[in-house]
Structure formats: structure tokens, C-alpha cells
Amino acid sequence: MPKLVHPNTTVSTSRFLEALQGINHTGRPPIWMMRQAGRYLPEYRAIRDEAARHHNGFLTMIQTPELATEVTLQPIRRFGMDAAILFSDILVTASALGCPVRFVEKKGPVFDTPIRSPEALAALRPASDAVPHLQYVMDAIRMLKGVLDVPLIGFAGAPFTVASYMIEGGSSPTLSHIKRMQYNQPDVLHGLLSQLTDVTIAYLKQQVDAGVDALQLFDTWTNHLSVYDAQQLCFPYIQQIITAMNAYTSIPIIVFCKNTGVLWPDLVATGPTAISIDWGCDAVHMRACIPDTLALQGNVDPFLLYADPETIEKRVTRLLNDLGHLPNYIVNLGHGIMPDIPVAHVQTLVNTVKAWGS
């Protein structure tokens, strides 16, 4: 099923990897989209509908390397994105620790046994025993590396965001359980964050060994926290992960979090290669703030893709005129794409980027 897409480009000359190094002089910035392999694509929905005949369709897609590979390739085939991101989920590390997640249509992830006690924490697998349970990810990476001709991005959820799902039991508008736990059971919370840090490091190392070309860490829910709390619960663990990975490999690491317009100095201090910014801050202002030694990724409003093609082209062209000439800028959304975005609007976004400057 997987097949070669663009036989004329090679990973070694990728403008995506060059932008991460700050040396993209190809005339336009690279583009990829968070959640680009997803429900807005009819070819994705076809695979998903097939997988839905299994007990847990979404997990089946993630855990079957052939399906994960196919779904990862779909946006590359259709749009010629400049990078592929492994089709998986940030919560696989929680599952690997022995805290199983289910994905419920229209509701999202559900943990039937949330982690809210020392006993629940103690019952988790040690991090060292967890990663073998993620072998299917490595199989998908190796399969993808055999057929892809654009860089492959591996990823993991950052400890705070993964812990928030494990503790809340799923999505939550306020994260009030984890916020209570930091006061009522700080040892449990920091124990879980440490264990997630360990498993994330081991997991990302295996992804590197399997062949990914870049990594992205997702700490999506930092926007729920005060700056002080983010400094206690998020950044020390992100920094541990980045420090460990930088000691292990030279491949670039992108960090994504929300409330980037406020939290960027703390993010910079964690030592990543690039910062992926949300859509609530101004990209030009952020580029002026964040040191030039770090690449910048983002921050197209994901809801701009609801607009008519003319508006999309106009707004994206303005962004490109501002930042497109930089050697260290990557076009992306400020959050994952919504499932009800018309495919033609994504095509307009990609066409606008590819036509710019030529």
C-alpha cells in the first residue's frame, strides 16, 4: 500500500530540516500541519471506517504499522507536505505504563482508571519495562523510512499534558484534578511526572534509533497554568527530556505548547531546536523575541481554514511576506487541524506557501 511519493527530492536536502538548522535558502519556508494525518481527509476516514469494525478502531490504526504508515503518507501524497509526522497519539506512553486509554467517538480519550493515589502510581510499570510495549511505533517508523522521501517527525506528549489526561480521566475544561493534586498529593503528581519523563526519554531514543529525522514534544495544556505553576509542573520535565535527547542525538527537537506568547522565555531555556507557537500570539513579535538560534514554527490560526480560499490566500501571504524569507521559519498551524475543515482549503494553504516567492 505505501509507495514512494516524490522521487526527485531527498531527505538530505529537505527545506524542513534546513529551516530547523537555520539554513533554509530554498526560496520559501517549509510547511506541514499538526494533525495533518487526520479526519478532515476522506482517505483517512475510509481507513478509519474500515478499522472501526475492530473493537477500538483508533487504537487499531495506531497499533497496526501498515495502517499507521498509510495514514502518515496520505497528506504527503495529497499535498506534498515538506515533512511527515508519524500517525500516533500522545497518550501511548500512558498506555505503555499500564494505564490503558480508550478513544470514544466525539468524546476523545478516556482513562477508566485515572491515577489519583499513591497506589495507582505504584501499580504502573517501571519506565524501563514500558517501552517494549511501544514496539508497534518503531515498526511503523521503520516501514515509513523505507518509503518516505520527506523527513519523518517522531513525537511524544510532554509529561504534564499526558499526566493531565491520566489524572483527569480524559479531556477536562479546567484540569481541576491535577491542579488539586499538586497541593494535596504533590508526591504522587511529581512521581507521575518523573515516571512519564523517564518513559518519554526512552521512547524518543527508540524513535531516533528507528530512524526519525526530527522530534516534537507536545505540552498542549500549559495554557491552563499560571506561569509559576508551569515553571513547577512543565518546564523542568521538558528540560530533562531535551537535555537527555541532546546528549543522545543531534537530531532537532521542536517544542509545542500553548500560551507561547507568555511562556516563550521558559521554553527557550529548556534548550530545544525550535519553538512551535500557538495562534494566540503574533508570529512577527514572537520571531523578534525568540533568539535567532532557535527556529520558529507556526502559527496559522487553525480556524482561518474555515474561510474562503481568497481570504486564506490573503492572510497566509501576509504571514509569508513577514516571515517567509527567514532561513529558520516553518509554516504550520497554531494547533491541530479541525476535523471539519474542507480539504480544498488546506490545498489553498499549501498552494499559497509553495507559490510564494517563486
Add this chain to the structure above:
Amino acid sequence: MPKLVHPNTTVSTSRFLEALQGINHTGRPPIWMMRQAGRYLPEYRAIRDEAARHHNGFLTMIQTPELATEVTLQPIRRFGMDAAILFSDILVTASALGCPVRFVEKKGPVFDTPIRSPEALAALRPASDAVPHLQYVMDAIRMLKGVLDVPLIGFAGAPFTVASYMIEGGSSPTLSHIKRMQYNQPDVLHGLLSQLTDVTIAYLKQQVDAGVDALQLFDTWTNHLSVYDAQQLCFPYIQQIITAMNAYTSIPIIVFCKNTGVLWPDLVATGPTAISIDWGCDAVHMRACIPDTLALQGNVDPFLLYADPETIEKRVTRLLNDLGHLPNYIVNLGHGIMPDIPVAHVQTLVNTVKAWGS
């Protein structure tokens, strides 16, 4: 039922009003809390349980001046807050326009006929005909002014946030209907925002006539928007309201919105007396950014009130040591208080502020 609380202070010497003018030299900053009249108080729940015997208990509380007055007074009586805020809801302006809202326990506001077409917009009452439907608010204000000895804050929802509920049909994690409407039916959206602006101005003027001592505008959901979209959908309407109110009265106007850490320059430009900041930004940094001619209100993390009293005292004291000496600072939360916060923890917050510097 309502009775005088602190016969020894008068509104004219209120540290709250002095802080808004930048002349508070009373030795400590004033304190009040967004949603201070609310479900975390047992005496509030007693009134609510009584009102629940009516068809729509929450609306009954809002629309019955005696009940609204009693509930407004409860946190003043219990904690001696430095200001009272009228017990009401930001969505009463929507109801007054003829778009009725219901409040459903554990779900929040529901609009059974959301505004999503030119016809739905056209069917609304003209703004000039709407305000008489809010007479019960003026009655509550007059009743409160007869018994209160701290300043009374009137308020309204800003047009974007009120419109978001009217268009989404209630609370929404993404506001995707209103975001689509700005592209698909911009005339309907801006028509609604204009009509809300008009009714808000008329409503706030009547609140001033009825005797409120200060006003607060709530544009809670600005954090869902890109800076560009907030500049299209929020700030022009806020500015219209503030300009109209400043031409009508000299009483101070506080503006609250989310993503303050990014949006503060646009907020400053709308011309308010004070900016109430969310809890996702650093208050000391914000005070350094926002011109001294504007007072600053906020930004205690509402979830800090889950902590033990010692932690609350320690963190609030740090904030006070940083900003408490300023003549233009007001202690408040960065968002409304959560309904499951222990009353004793609020008492700790208030005690810490009142004991500081003495």
C-alpha cells in the same frame, strides 16, 4: 433581609475606588473576587435551592431584586470584600434582545434558538427597545445602594463574548460557529456585534443612572482568537462602549479579557480605567508593561484556592510584596472562583490581604 454591613466605612473613602484612580494610600490593596457571589458559599446555595423550586431557578435569582440583592451582599457580609459586584449574568443583554437563555445545571447557559442567519438577527429587538426588559437589574442596583457601604460594581458582557454564546447556542470548547460566521456571514456577525454594542451602552448607562460606582466589561473568550481576529471582533466594539461611557460618566471602567499577556496593548488602546488580567500572565511583568495611568486588577490563580491555607498565604503574600504597595493595584482572581472551593480558603486569601502591611 439586606442589612448594613460596615457602618464605619463609606463609599467615598473606598480603597477600591481610590486604587482605580491611582491614589490608594491606605496601606494595602483592595480585594474583591470575580463571581464572589456564587455557589462556593453555603448561604448562596441555600437561596439557590429555594429558587430551584421555580421553573428556572438561576434566572429567578437574577430577576428578583430582593434575591439578587441578598446574594450580592453575602460575600460582603462574610468576608468584608472591598467592593460588591451586582449578582447577575453577562447574558441578560442577549435575553433583552429577545434571544432567551436558559441555565441548565452542570451544563451552563443554553440558547434554544441560536443566531445563525440574517433572519434570526433581524428578528431581534432593536437595542433601544431591549433595555426596558432589564428593569429588574436597575431595581436591584437601587435596592443595593440603599444598604451597601462598599462600592457597587455594575457590569456587562462585551459583545464578542455574548455573541459567542448566542451563536454557538451555549458554551463551546472551540467557538467554531462564530469563527465560521466571520467568514461565511460577516454581515450577520458584525450586525449582531453592533446591536450588542448598542444595547450594552444603553444598559451600562442605566446602571450608572441607577447608582453603580464602577463598571466592568467581561470579554472572557478573547483567548480563543488570534490577535488579528481579536482586533476585528473584540476591540473595536469594546472601544465604542468605553468611548460612549466616558462621554456619559466619569465613573471608572475595568476591562477583563483572557490572553491578557498578549492582548494588553490592544486593551490599553480601548481607553479603560483599569485592566483585569487573567492568571496565565505574570502580574509583575504586566504592571511593568501597562502604563501607570491605568490601574491593574488580578491575577491570583483561581485554582490556588484548592491549596492548603499555608500555601495560599505564602503565594498571596509574595504577590502583595511585589504589588501591594502600589496606589493602583486591586487584588482579584484571574477568572471567576470555582464552585467547589472551600470557603475557608477564600477566608485565608482575604485575611492575608487584610493583614498585609499592617
